[in-house]
Amino acid sequence: MGILDVKGVGKRFGGLQALGDVNLSVAENSVHAIIGPNGAGKSTLLNCLVGKLIPDTGSVMFDGQSVLGRKPYEINQMGISRVFQTPEIFGDLTVMENMLIPCFAKRDGAFTPNAFAAMRKDGEMFDRASHMLEEMNMADKRHMHAASLSRGDKRRLEIGMCLSQEPRLLLLDEPTAGMARADTNNTIDLLKQIKDDRDITIAIIEHDMHVVFSLAERITVLAQGTPLVEDTPDKIKGHPKVREAYLGESQDAA
Amino acid sequence: MFGLEAKDFRLLLLVTLLTMAAPFILNPFPVDSGMAQFNAGYPDLMQRFVIFGIFAIGFNILFGLTGYLSFGHAAFLGVGSYAAMWMMKLLTMNVIPGIVVSVIVAGIFSLAVGWISLRRSGIYFSILTLAFAQMSYSLAYSVLTPITGGETGLQPKVTDPRILDAALTGNAPKANLFGLEMGSSTELAMGGWVFTFNVGYYVAAVVMIFAFYMSIRIFRSPFGMMLRAVKSNQQRLNYTGLNAKPYTLAAFVISGMYAGLAGGLMVAMDTQVGAERMFWTASGEVVLMSILGGVGTLIGPVLGAGAIKYMENILSKINKDILYEWFAFMPDGLQDFVITLVYPFIGKGWHLTLGLIFMAVVIFLPGGLVEGGQRVAALFKRKKPSDNTPDGKTTPAE
Numbered sequence A: 001m002g003i004l005d006v007k008g009v010g011k012r013f014g015g016l017q018a019l020g021d022v023n024l025s026v027a028e029n030s031v032h033a034i035i036g037p038n039g040a041g042k043s044t045l046l047n048c049l050v051g052k053l054i055p056d057t058g059s060v061m062f063d064g065q066s067v068l069g070r071k072p073y074e075i076n077q078m079g080i081s082r083v084f085q086t087p088e089i090f091g092d093l094t095v096m097e098n099m100l101i102p103c104f105a106k107r108d109g110a111f112t113p114n115a116f117a118a119m120r121k122d123g124e125m126f127d128r129a130s131h132m133l134e135e136m137n138m139a140d141k142r143h144m145h146a147a148s149l150s151r152g153d154k155r156r157l158e159i160g161m162c163l164s165q166e167p168r169l170l171l172l173d174e175p176t177a178g179m180a181r182a183d184t185n186n187t188i189d190l191l192k193q194i195k196d197d198r199d200i201t202i203a204i205i206e207h208d209m210h211v212v213f214s215l216a217e218r219i220t221v222l223a224q225g226t227p228l229v230e231d232t233p234d235k236i237k238g239h240p241k242v243r244e245a246y247l248g249e250s251q252d253a254a
Numbered sequence B: 001m002f003g004l005e006a007k008d009f010r011l012l013l014l015v016t017l018l019t020m021a022a023p024f025i026l027n028p029f030p031v032d033s034g035m036a037q038f039n040a041g042y043p044d045l046m047q048r049f050v051i052f053g054i055f056a057i058g059f060n061i062l063f064g065l066t067g068y069l070s071f072g073h074a075a076f077l078g079v080g081s082y083a084a085m086w087m088m089k090l091l092t093m094n095v096i097p098g099i100v101v102s103v104i105v106a107g108i109f110s111l112a113v114g115w116i117s118l119r120r121s122g123i124y125f126s127i128l129t130l131a132f133a134q135m136s137y138s139l140a141y142s143v144l145t146p147i148t149g150g151e152t153g154l155q156p157k158v159t160d161p162r163i164l165d166a167a168l169t170g171n172a173p174k175a176n177l178f179g180l181e182m183g184s185s186t187e188l189a190m191g192g193w194v195f196t197f198n199v200g201y202y203v204a205a206v207v208m209i210f211a212f213y214m215s216i217r218i219f220r221s222p223f224g225m226m227l228r229a230v231k232s233n234q235q236r237l238n239y240t241g242l243n244a245k246p247y248t249l250a251a252f253v254i255s256g257m258y259a260g261l262a263g264g265l266m267v268a269m270d271t272q273v274g275a276e277r278m279f280w281t282a283s284g285e286v287v288l289m290s291i292l293g294g295v296g297t298l299i300g301p302v303l304g305a306g307a308i309k310y311m312e313n314i315l316s317k318i319n320k321d322i323l324y325e326w327f328a329f330m331p332d333g334l335q336d337f338v339i340t341l342v343y344p345f346i347g348k349g350w351h352l353t354l355g356l357i358f359m360a361v362v363i364f365l366p367g368g369l370v371e372g373g374q375r376v377a378a379l380f381k382r383k384k385p386s387d388n389t390p391d392g393k394t395t396p397a398e
Helices: A042-050 A072-078 A095-108 A123-135 A151-163 A181-197 A209-215 A233-238 A240-247 B006-020 B034-038 B043-066 B073-090 B095-117 B122-141 B199-219 B222-232 B234-238 B244-270 B280-293 B300-317 B320-326 B332-345 B347-364 B368-380
Strands: A004-013 A016-026 A031-035 A057-062 A080-083 A169-173 A201-205 A218-223 A226-231 B185-190 B193-198
Touching (some): A004 A042, A016 A042, A016 A057, A016 A226, A031 A042, A031 A209, A042 A072, A042 A169, A072 A080, A072 B234, A080 A151, A095 A123, A095 A151, A151 A169, A151 A181, A218 A233, A226 A233, B006 B199, B043 B073, B043 B193, B043 B199, B043 B222, B073 B095, B073 B122, B073 B244, B095 B122, B122 B280, B193 B199, B199 B222, B199 B244, B222 B234, B280 B300, B280 B347, B300 B347, B332 B347, B347 B368
Parallel strands (some): A031 A201, A080 A169
Antiparallel strands (some): A004 A057, A218 A226, B185 B193
């Protein structure tokens, strides 16, 4: 039993069987990567985990509780935070406000009618948000509008926002997609740092083999909506079925 | 002070001073001068300034913060008006119960409308609110005639029950605040100037200052920050463990209550109400006010309301004779030509002027009059305009 247990999940869009019969178990405090060629159903699977999609069959259990039928904000409150492929942040707000919002969400829940509370007096929240900005090396950018940050900084901010909620499971959807090599390496270092500093489970969907093999402790290979193999990175590298289905003829991807 | 930061407190103080001194500020020209027609310091118009100011402040809490554009806020204004009127008919000509009940009734009504309309966002939300407002208008105009007075509207009558003070109000029931009549004014003549101090205006002004204070508190609270987050990225909000629906609904109800308050005050001032108050053009007007003044800014909607009401009442009074007086110095042919050019923009054509100004603001000053003010201020400070305020919105200190 892992922290996240996916059993027999299937999802069909019209005539397309996006997910067949997915069984997956993510062990607590591990880094688990899900890889697979385009159209393998990685994103569909992720959307089933966070409440954006409801699978047709199967069950998804997080820490012994089913997440199916719950709204995204409820699933987040259970302890699952999601990082998007393109950074989803509050562009019109300042970096500090971006960080404050998840802090309030963590403390006050999904809704609190604090319409007349003076925010500046809430030192606890400001401390927590400042602390997280420092950890992300963004303290000097706190007054900037989040939309004007560089792509790499937006990614850092988004990850920081997720971490400030102290999630038990962090889901990352191709966190380095479209990034330059230097930014990619920074993100890898950041994620390693996060893993070393706290008790957190990370599930990562990734295209970039460099990222996958630098981070993952376990890898599930998805092809045509079903898991092909699940193993350690070393075994996956040499697995004939994986080579056939995913790495193809060329080996430069690794 | 009052839980505000120094910058916001200064703004509140400034607004307070300006509204209190409005009878002076709005009457800059002596009575018999040719410019006297530009004086806006008469009670009727000053009341409208602050009442529509309240309406726009409330609307801005919804539209400015969450980005949800309602085209039906006149319905809440109208419902508030009817509620206040019935308090005057049934209970007392004192304005307090009417104003309180107008806020409560508009709040309940907006809860129902918001509950349904907020199932959709964007243009569909706007259309839903518009539909609700037009339904309310039609109901008030026809089916609900026993409650709303239909075409003729409602006015306090001598025969009304008025449980608390029927005996006191006598033959001509007048709206009052513990005996102080809303319509009564004191005039102060100084040299060629005459300043009018009207009870109704000051009652409405005090309410507006309070409404403005509440809006600052909302803007600067975590709640206000969440509302701006709704506008900025609802997806991220959902995946940050926050439920957007109650936030937007709360904003909708608060702005509906502001509209109801404005409606109640209108009745307190002129003791009459008709269904046309709920017509969709009235909803559109408050949208114009917010955009003209500066959406999402604290003071913008008040400025926008003032600008539009000023044009509606002052510009529309200018007629052809006045134009002939102005351009009397020109040779005849030229005079006629200039007047032909100017005439469509004044009098009944004031909407044309408003439209042109509105277009100019939207194109050149997307942040509204507030952005204009910021640019002018930046010029004086010899800084590059809008250097640190990229979108012209007031951003809180943190």
